[in-house]
Amino acid sequence: MSREDQILDAAEALIVHYGYDKTRVSEIAAEAGVSKGAIYLHFQSKQALMDGLLVRAMERYGEAWLEAVEADPRGGTIGGMYRNVLKAVKNSPLIEAMMSQDPRVLGSYLHAPDGLLRRAQMRSMRAEFIAEMQAVGCVRDDVSPAVVAHVMDMLGYGLLGAGEMKPREQIPPMEKTLELIGELLDARLTPPEAQSDAGKAVLRRVMSEGQDMMRELARSPDEAEER
Amino acid sequence: MSREDQILDAAEALIVHYGYDKTRVSEIAAEAGVSKGAIYLHFQSKQALMDGLLVRAMERYGEAWLEAVEADPRGGTIGGMYRNVLKAVKNSPLIEAMMSQDPRVLGSYLHAPDGLLRRAQMRSMRAEFIAEMQAVGCVRDDVSPAVVAHVMDMLGYGLLGAGEMKPREQIPPMEKTLELIGELLDARLTPPEAQSDAGKAVLRRVMSEGQDMMRELARSPDEAEER
DNA sequence: TCGTGACCCAAAAAACGAAACTGGTCATAC
């Protein structure tokens, strides 16, 4: 394992537990077994470290999701992709914090104008993705991609946030919830003749493009636009 | 219009605009055209006033929702009820703030251990409601009421919260979003032979019981349980 | 040449005392 990955492992463990603001660079260094100066040989700043951490987390999440979808015979439908999100998010509290923009974890990083999170958020590819799924016959033509994309965002937001609004005993197992949501999506959106493999191909390509974009964003923070 | 309603109208206007914490009792009194002492003839405390305001808002919201569902020939299905939520929530920023637990509006009231909001939240009737809809043949039997209830809570949470996570231009019209959600729900959950009128009758009864319960909760704050 | 950790200094946090605020009360007036 490279020293850079050791540093990112240490950063992830501390930031997930204490939050970005309460984690000092010196603590990350100590946890990684290197000096503070060594951190700055790899990362231009604390924020650049966090950017790199999120890129790595998103790559791993994307790979896990793709694997789960590939392994599922019906994974290539909208519902199938959603059903497999849990397998990807599982064991990734950083991804969860990123998706729900949890201030306890992300703290002031949330408001950094040139942080990766802020920059990546401005570009939504979800609606284009739905349009591509329609093009290969995996989503019915009689729905607006923008509306479908928004409903899926709502579900994602609700999946992460609603659990905090209710007593734990009222929340059913996450897998059962995702199963039902997958069924709801497929019952209305997926034509019976849809080819799961075609949907998987679309997801593979979109994920690959998304990761290229994320790396590019992380490399060029100075080109960030002000909101 | 009773003086109590005048006071509540004034309180609603100010609290929705400035938030609970930034609204003084003296300002509510001035807006209602009465003295501060008169406020305390009607309400035991500022918090009791807020409790009463929420009870009244929930009653009006429930009536509006019921009206919308009654007027819709397909309003008695799960999807139909959801589709008509907008008509009920429309023009009710206080209900919206209550459902999303908006700290800008509700402020310290959110954390009041004996506030109505906190007490009402502990009792969820949604799962029982779904079970009753199953009993009258308006929801398929092959789904768990608890899971359906949770998914609907997620959708509600996402409906209110997701809009704050995205640039406004990426959010489609609310009515189109609700229409699609209604379709998703009915496609999977509603049997083709479901009787819309039977569903409406269930909703009427549950809403009536819910309002009785809310009034009871507002009357007996001293019996609140600590969380 | 690279890694280190003492150091710098701008920013943040804490402490303090004074001033302002406001929920709730009740003596007084109508």
Next chain:
DNA sequence: GTATGACCAGTTTCGTTTTTTGGGTCACGA
């Protein structure tokens, strides 16, 4: 008998000063 608004007392806010913090740097040693 009921409504009022001056008043009380606890809480909050504010401005200033002092102390602490920690991101980032770089002279030095291996």
